[in-house]
Amino acid sequence: MQVITSYGVGRVLNSGHPGYKKGDLVWGTTGCEEYSLITEPETLFKIPDTDVPLSYYLGVLGMPGLTAYVGFYDFCAPKKGENVFISSAFGAVGQLVGQLAKLMRCYVVGSAGSKEKVDLLKNKLGFDDAFNYKEEKNLGEALKRYFPEGIDIFFDNVGGKIIDAVLLNMRLHGRIALCGMVSQYPLDDPEGIKNLMCIIYQRLRVEGFVVFDCFHLFPKFWDFMLPYIREGKIACVEDIAEGLDSCPAALEGLFTGRNLGKKVIIVSQE
């Protein structure tokens, strides 16, 4: 039987590994199941701080959190007050990138796929503005409206035609961090991007990164992030479902845009 794996939080019931003992709280790669046999303990991390919800280790304190942290600070090279655009801004990564950008007093606009997400970006997560890309006939024009002076930083989780629209609106020496291309994964034939000329005209830097390269940064990241979470300066919107049965729908929701923030499935409260 093939078990679907995902990131999970759990408690150690038994351990033959000297680094883990019964009762330890851990997060990492687990099966989507009630009890997991972990044969590669190097994929686990111990949870030292339990004064925040444990599910945060799946989102804002986990892989999506580190993705946002590394992507924004290392690859976007942000400067105070710059203009930042984030696609799929209400996703687990986008939420945090926007809030990190606000901590640097940037002007932050996000795109998302529903009115509800747009409202939450503006009213709960502190984005300066947000728009529903599905309601925009011309993404380039929309971006010109939100960024009349252009975009310094584009943090992209989506790929495809949004890149073309952004390229037309980038400022000199802008930076584009390519984090994911969720719009393109389901396509056999990816969309063609036509405005790469802007990379030359505007002297842009485009970089792709993968968070798996950066796991050694988790301790530094937690030291940075935990105080903000404890002080309520960083919010975390989770979309919580109960029971293993909700796994398939949750996975589908990633690609249909139905999940509202970081999708968490509670297998058991204990």
Add this chain to the structure above:
Amino acid sequence: MQVITSYGVGRVLNSGHPGYKKGDLVWGTTGCEEYSLITEPETLFKIPDTDVPLSYYLGVLGMPGLTAYVGFYDFCAPKKGENVFISSAFGAVGQLVGQLAKLMRCYVVGSAGSKEKVDLLKNKLGFDDAFNYKEEKNLGEALKRYFPEGIDIFFDNVGGKIIDAVLLNMRLHGRIALCGMVSQYPLDDPEGIKNLMCIIYQRLRVEGFVVFDCFHLFPKFWDFMLPYIREGKIACVEDIAEGLDSCPAALEGLFTGRNLGKKVIIVSQE
């Protein structure tokens, strides 16, 4: 009457500017004409070293030379022994990028549009290999043949479909410097690039640059380059025509690939 401007080398006949006196040799933006009235002397540079052919200040010691120097060292961030691919490799910029890469003991392959250029790249300019892109049905397959272990650095003067082919062949943490897109300038509708996903998978950095931002580096560049030229360690292939009448054909040759190296038009030997 509209005068076509270009880069030219000339001798000052008369000057009302304290920085220039009769007899000085200069290069910079001039008209395509026998005598030019320079109203913006900040576009001129004095020629201090006349032990090299004056025409070199239009190519290997001029704007194309600085483009190669800045693009390769600053934007490609080369390491000794890396795999380097250059498109339009026999152009004024590409020639020099390849030779700079060989100075760093890189493995260097260039693409060009004729057998004659390919032969010169291999036999006169020291490229490890070169190919005629017009004879390759599948550019991605061609690159896989020349770079079985992948490409670390792509210096692109061409744009369009070559980028897609290269993206499929880049190594982890590779760098792509976008210098020009000569294949795309004549098109109303640029070609779509489909393989941007590789920028994420392979953790690539893509940067565009414009040499006009770097003119302050000319003195440093000349200090670096002149010894190599004097010692014959850097070659410079020029395509020389006589007489102003050859201007239109020279310009057309830029876009049809007919020029064989840096195009120089001799208006007068004195």
